[in-house]
Amino acid sequence: MRKNSTSTKIWIILFLIPTAAVFCLLFAVPLFTTVVSSFTKWNGMEPMKFVGLDNYIKIFQSKDFLTALKNTLIWAAAAAFIHVPFGVIVSLVLFRKRKGWKFVRSSFMIPNMISKTALALMFTFIFKPDVGILNSFLRGIGLEKWTHNWLQEEATALFSITNIWLWYAALITLITFSELTMISSGLAESAKIDGATDLQIDLLIYLPLLKRIIGTGVVIAVVGVFKEFETIFITTNGGPGNATMNLAMMMYNRIMNSSQYGYANALGVLLLLLSIGVLVICNKLFAMDKED
């Protein structure tokens, strides 16, 4: 018996070695380098020079950082309070399996199958000031004065970029829908017999049972917008001014335009801490770490 147990442990270790090696090589080592270099002045070519907390001090003194952080947090809030609830609502509607629900489900998925780059380019054309669909539509219905250079005016740029991803919540819908199918149909049927309306069933039965998967959805969505880069890079590059700048874009600029790897990596560390913070908060709020 003891021999068997030792042998099993050896096999477990053997099977884990490749995964652990890949993890160390592709994740742990770069993460360690990122954290270490965030305390250095480093241009990627010369040896790193230790500067303590200088990069972090500079970051917190930078107006650009505060704007980028504000924008990042606005997107995080939009993801948590609009994107995820919208995805959950769609899944609840689809779960009723009314006529054509499969078509709606597939259609809702399509934008998620398009690459972010293509989607961003598509919206660049939609938001074009002269021939864009949005302005053409507004002109067509006599609302000429509502037209804008949507992606390049400070007042509209952030709002416009947000709308590029905000409503495409198919991933949230999918995971929620899959969770819904796991819930015993008996619960809803009993409630119906007791006279509960569909809305009451959703609010009082399904939503509490979906709490943890919604928490997972919030983590996925918020961490996703923390990392958002392609959409901004393609549409506005963070402008006009800093109107659409976020932390990921700021990191890119520091590396590409001034080779400030230490500074950029300090931003990366802050981004990582933000993501961990979201994970911890969601764990608590949605009781994701508790057993059934």
Add this chain to the structure above:
Amino acid sequence: MSMIVTLSACGSGAPAAEGGTETTQENGGTEDSGNSDVGEGGEITFTYLELGDQGTGLEDFYREVVDDFNNNNKGTYAVDVEWMQGSSPDYNNKLRMLNAADQLPTIFDAGGEISLYNTLKNNGRLVDVKPYIDADPEWKARLEDDCTEQFIEDDGAIYMVPEAAMCPVGIFWNKDLFAKAGIESFPETWDEFWEACDTLQAAGITPLALQTAGSAWTSMIIATSYMSSSQEGIDFMNLSFPETYDTPEFREMMEVYVKLFQYCNPDAIGGDYSLAQNHFTNEEAAMMINGAWMMETLRDTNYSPEGFEQHVGFTTLPGKTVVYSWNQVGRVISASATEEEIEAAVEYMKTLSTQEHVIRYFELTGGYSSKVELPEETYNNLMPTMKEYADMFKDIDHVIPNYQTQWNSIILNEVFTTDLPALVQGSIDMDQFIQIMDDAVKQYEE
């Protein structure tokens, strides 16, 4: 008549500048040269990253040179080219990434962005090619004296070898649209230029094809050419990496910049180079600045209507000014190359400057050498716009350096892309913009 190009005072700079290199392709994809046999049979093969510049004559020219080099050096040397699709900033970013991974190609163009060149040079990433130039008097004689002198660094080394011919930036103008507005010739002074813009606009024609994205090539060139209006302006433009932009000349130039946007399509704000080019080649704008490398686009029906090139003129910017710098294109060799690869790459550099290739360079891109006589037949066969370009060289009063070679990469790639739209639309005022420029100087110096 045989035409001898004599413009020793004028520098070169071929088209690594944004206008010449940005294409309509949005991605930064790459294409292999297809030379699958290179490197075989004991040949010394070296790598070369070049911008696939679809729609202009640049790519055609470099492909010809590469083919000639590989054919003439079969069994000895072979160049393995990666044709990268994308814009000049994409190209520079790719070089940055390759450099970070210590995987720079043997030979590449480091002239597009001087900040990058300086970083590579200061960190010992480039080969000193001066001994090779000194060892080959014939090659040295083919290079413009001005440029070789300019390229000698403080340590006496030469790291960058420019093209053997120059490609100044002037202005393309649509003669038909000007005629429709009742204007017979291109304005020579700034007052006449603004008057022409007003007249075109009054006739329902958009005067200028502009952009703010990238490094704002099509708009910033016009504005910086305005600096030739005063000696102080010229002096400012000759400063490499100015310490401050808070000068009367720069302010005045930026006022001109803002004014330009009264005369363009609304999507110029935030628009990129390809958008500006499309407006011009689709006759939606009457003027666009660029170098002669855009000539091929004018007769390429993928970009322009049939016969478009017949009614497009090319001339100097107001004040008989053109814009260029020798170092806007310059090939360098990576220090990580082996001695054999370095020698092979030097041979490739020499091939670029042979008389035959300099003439082809002129035909395809407008590259002009003071050391090579342009055959009469070549001149006679040029399309009308190219003839105007060639004739323009007799009538240049001012040469303003290309701002891309004078200002730092944060300004070019970050401030311009994000803050020029804000300035033009009035979200920030001139004082704020200049403060942002000066902050970018400080940040770059850090």
